[in-house]
Amino acid sequence: VWxxxxxxxGGEYPAVTLTITKKPGENAIDVANAVMRRAESLRNTIIPASVDFAETRNYGLTADDKAKQLIQKLLFATAAVVALVFIALGRREAAIVGVAVILTLTVTLFASWAWGFTLNRVSLFALIFSIGILVDDAIVVVENVHRHLAMNNSAQNLEADPNTAGHEAVSHAPPDLLSIIPRAVDEVGGPTILATFTVIAALLPMAFVSGLMGPYMAPIPINASMGMLLSLAIAFMVTPWLARLWLKALPHSGQGEGGLAARLGTIFERVFAPLLAAEGGAAKRRLLWFGLAALIAVSLLLPALGWVVLKMLPFDNKSEFQVVVDMPAGTPLEKTAAVLQELGAHLARQPEVLNYQAYAGVAAPINFNGLVRQYYLRAGGEVGDMQVNLAPKTQRKEPSHAI
Structure with a gap:
């Protein structure tokens, strides 16, 4: 090992690799920081001055970076949903949806903790994966309350107009939210419950996957299912209450002549009217079908032509990669070590490489890739491993898979 x-x-130096693994439930970031502080405190005392040490892998730092990225994406997704509701319905409806989403995420994280899951990349991915589903229930309820209020206002305006009602204008009291909100929620309650449990039924079987991937994938279906159930409860309890508080005396500009709904209606009419016309509509519909078929055919050709790479997981721009060396059976250890040294000399000349660790005749310390492929079982004179550490991705132009 060197x-x-x-x-x-640079250069090559004999080395000993010390691998430290955290206990279940411990924070990988705190453990990694504590280990490095302890190692620094031992320098020139327990660790002689002639012996140097270097941090070659810090999965706590990697986990911290990934968690921060996922949290940023979660906040962006939430803000995007609230902004869309603000544009389509109004600021108060957007505020209700925003409160419902934040409350749903908070309660889901608490439920995840109570279930025994930690806040990690998989559990955060589960929240991002399901964020579009989590907000659906609240949006459906708020939008239907908004629609009923607009319909009520329109009906009152018609009754108050003497030109349409045929009598003098009469005054009406404001809409009775206590009667409108239950009716609006009841109208969408059944379909919302059915849609929620349909998605849960599609996700939950993933929680029963066995083998190596079972514990790794379990937080995704469990967290997503818990989040959907909690979002359904919040949509039926908290959202109507907030609508009762915040939507009273609200001008419904989205339904007016100059509102977004009117503009969208004009766009839809221009797009779909030619397709539905009695004269010439059939030909245009056939042309649309041919166009869709052509696009589907082109999309199917993309993998065949190599323009789209089919992978189980997307490329990840990591700061490390592993080189696995398999020499012919019976190769002496010295020859395998010589090959690794040649590879190391080549790697040392690459500007993106910081350092590397070579293991001749033994397996490198286990990582996730080695766990899946059982590299830890490799041993013998003909096998070798190299752990290559790259500069941080902010300090290099090429992604790790291109290097």
Whole structure:
């Protein structure tokens, strides 16, 4: 085992790799920081001055970076949903949806903690994966309350107009929200419940996957299912209450002549009217079908032509990669070590490489890739591993898979 440092001042040095694994439930970031602080405190005391040490892998730092990225995406997704509701319905409806989403995420995280899951990349991905579904219930309820209020206002305006009613204008009291909101929620209650449980039925079987991937994938269906159930409860209890408080005396501009609904209606009419016309509509519909068929055919050709790569997981721009060396059976250890040294000399000349660790005849410390492919079972004179550490992705132009 040896450690190689890239660059003009680099070189190769005999090394010992010390792997430290956290206990279940512990915070990987805190453990990694504590280990490095402890190692620094031992320098020039327990660790002699002639012995140097370097951090070659810090999955706590990786987890922290990924968690921050996922949290940013979660906040962006929530803000995008609220902004869309604001544009389509109004600021008060957007505020109701925003409160419902934040409350749903908070309660879901608490339920996830109570279930025994930690806040990690998988659980955060589950929330991002289901954010579009979590907001559906609240949006459906708020939009239907909004629609009923607009219909009530329109009916009152017609009754108050002497030109349409045929009598003198009469005054009416404001809409009775206590009667409108239950009716609006009841109208969409059944379909919303059915849609929620349909999605749960599609996701939940993933929680029963066995084997190596079972515990790894379990937080996704469980967190998403819990979040959907909680969002359904919040949509039927908290959202109507907030609508009762915030939607009274609200001018419904989205339904007016100059509102967004009117503009969207004009766009839809221009697009679909030619397709539905009695004269010439059939030909245009056939042309539309041919166009859709052509697009589907082109999309199916993309993987065949190599323009789209089919993978189980997307490329991830990591700061490390592993080189696995398999020499012919019976190769002596010295020859395998010589091959690894040649590879190391080449890697040391690459500007993106910081350092590397070479293992001849033994397996490198286990990582997720090695766990899946059982690299930890590799041993013998003909096998070798190299752990290559790259500069941070902010300091290089090429992604790791291109390097």
């Amino acid at each position: 450690h190689g440092v890239a660059g003009p001042q």
